[in-house]
Amino acid sequence: MSKQEKTVQVALAGNPNSGKTTLFNHLTGARQRVGNFTGVTVTRKEGVVSHKGWKIKLVDLPGTYSLSSKTVEEKVTREYILEESPDLIVDIVDAGNLERNLFLTTQLIEMDIPRVIVLNMIDEVRAKGVVIDTSNFSKLLSSPVVETVGRSGEGKDKLLDAIVEVAESGGKARQIRIPYDSHVEEAIDRTEQHIAKLHVGKVEEERSRWLALKLLEGDSDVLLQEGDHTDLIEAAKEEQFKLEESHGEDSQTLLADGRYGFIHGLVQEVESKSKSVTTQNLTRKIDQILLNRLLGLPLFLFFMWLMFQTTFTIGQYPMDWIDSGVSWFSNMMSAALPEGLVRDLVVEGIIGGVGGIVIFLPNIVLLFLFISFFENTGYMARAAFLMDHFMHGIGLHGKAFIPLLMGFGCNVPAIMAARTIENPKDRLLTILINPFMSCSARLPVYVLLAGIFFSENAGSVVFGLYLAGIFVAMSAAYIMKKTMFKGLSDPFVMELPPYRIPALRSVIIHMWEKAVEFLKKVSGIILVGSIIIWFLQAFPQNIELSMDYGAAQNRIEQQMVAGEEQTQALAKLSNAQAQEEQEKRYLGQIGKTIQPIFEPLGFDWKGSIALLTGFVAKEIVVSTFGVLYNTGNDVDEESVSLREAMAGSMAPEVALAFMVFTLLYMPCLATIAVIRRETQSLGWTMFSVGMGLSVAWILAWVVVRVARVLL
């Protein structure tokens, strides 16, 4: 804090679902910066507000129930408080759920940081006919207490006033102490004396009490930090042991007892029922339907269906606009730039590559609209509740279901959505198996090949592929859980927050953030990837062709009468040229080089090239076939000419294997990029790509063998 410049660094802390983010959005508006806490994928939001001549810098910390650094969120919060030492903490408390929310408050009090306590959701409390004596509250906790309604922004100015007030007073809160059982107090005293001897005069009184408490709790981080002082640790361990011995309970429970005792007394003093409102508990009533043992699952599946249906039908319009926008832009660039390599690079490589992926933006935004809605209403936790039994069976958390389901739409937002899973291992596992969920971009490949080779049963084949994807994902999860991710899984202790109407503002901000996140990804890796693929397709430039296509073209133009036939002949010729060029460029050469790898699966060099280009995006597979089978690249999966051209080229079992391979190997560059970002690890990204490729190869091989016998 600096009084000259008048800036104050403020952190927002609070339980999950206390309305922190909503309040933060109200305070900072759209002026916020979104990033990550270093080293972990926990979102960090920052914003600046000016109030009464002060510049207030706000950070939204992750929602936590405690600061014991057992979860990533808790670690991040605690490290932030200890290491970046904010000038003050705004502790956001759900006023309708004082007891549990105040537990975190007691820990903040013990860390002795200047604080402002916010009683959020005060509207719900009032509706229940409960009155909270704020001034008494403030006196008992010796810190300002402000009532707010996060959704409407009520109380926002009072909160800013309170922040400024604490800042101007130099930010020293009067200390209060959470009293513990007398034996615990004695143990604290003795440990503090020990600490004072070690760090003479360096440790302030409250800090030393906190340190003593943490030592008695056996807090692993503090033990590590004090690791040099072996005798202090020994002494603290001894105290902890004696306490546990005499009370028959572990020290953490003893301390929590003390804190909850303090909280209970506090709440008794400040909370009173003004009038007896018959609290008709709306949440309970809604749950009777949404969590009903018979209706719960069908309703959940219906909501999921609705999500997809809306995303893909409504999303079609903006997708078409983007599509025409991109073609307009690329036409404009073609016209503006002189013919040549630069133009090809810009138009085909950059605009074509990035445009082909930006097209998914509407779907991603819409999917996140739903996710954000589910989260903010409180339904997300219910979905996890309904699906947990099933998901737990394959070693996953109930919360993993929605990200997996979203994978059917697009793996990119699906992997981003895995952030709702708090446990890092569960999240990683969910991310790793996500690519096996068959995204919508793979469908054209199935439609094309199943249509040609299994025209009778095309529907069943496609359906079977989706099922196979699910099956592989589940088995992979199961196997990894049993091997690499062995060990205790986190307890499934999950709050089911009351149903609430989301604040439109928060939903929109959330959507916007995800869109920006996606675009950031596109701009980086996708750009590079598209350029590389373009380069491989365009070079070497001067290749020796088997015939002089220019001369042949002239011949046709001169010898044939203008008309239908001539046009056809010309088209055929230029396709033949395109095919030969494809074959002789680097990509074709690579395709031919790696073809032996695919030999056992029966794929020829054309299939190999198509799979290679499919690394960028699966949509490209079909258009690559278009080029390679001589029908031009302007084809789609329904195109008759392509179907006719491909019909005799593969055995049906090879086509089936090709589809299986397409299903299972890396979905696209964007997915690789997002895995890299969300796991923050190159190793896991490579593992994911490697696993996809090997599983794809092995299963495709099995399919070829088995199908050859059966078909």
Add this chain to the structure above:
Amino acid sequence: MNKTLASLKPGESGSLVKIEGENRLRQRLTEMGFIKGTVVGVDSTAPFGDPRSYSIRGYQISLRNAEAEQIIINQDRVMQSAVKENVG
């Protein structure tokens, strides 16, 4: 009489006696207000009978049955405390 929380039927409640089993579960639950003497009630059950949701200190929480089995509660004491609450 002491029972596990998992053996309670929906609608029933009891007061917490202790939490057994591994440390992490106990710590997490204690932080969230599962303290000796706190009243815990069973709310609803997921479609396959697991997990179930409970209410405690005015909020709802879901636990797998394997976890609820570690939580020992007493149904006699809850009667008294419920009576006390009504009087107070």
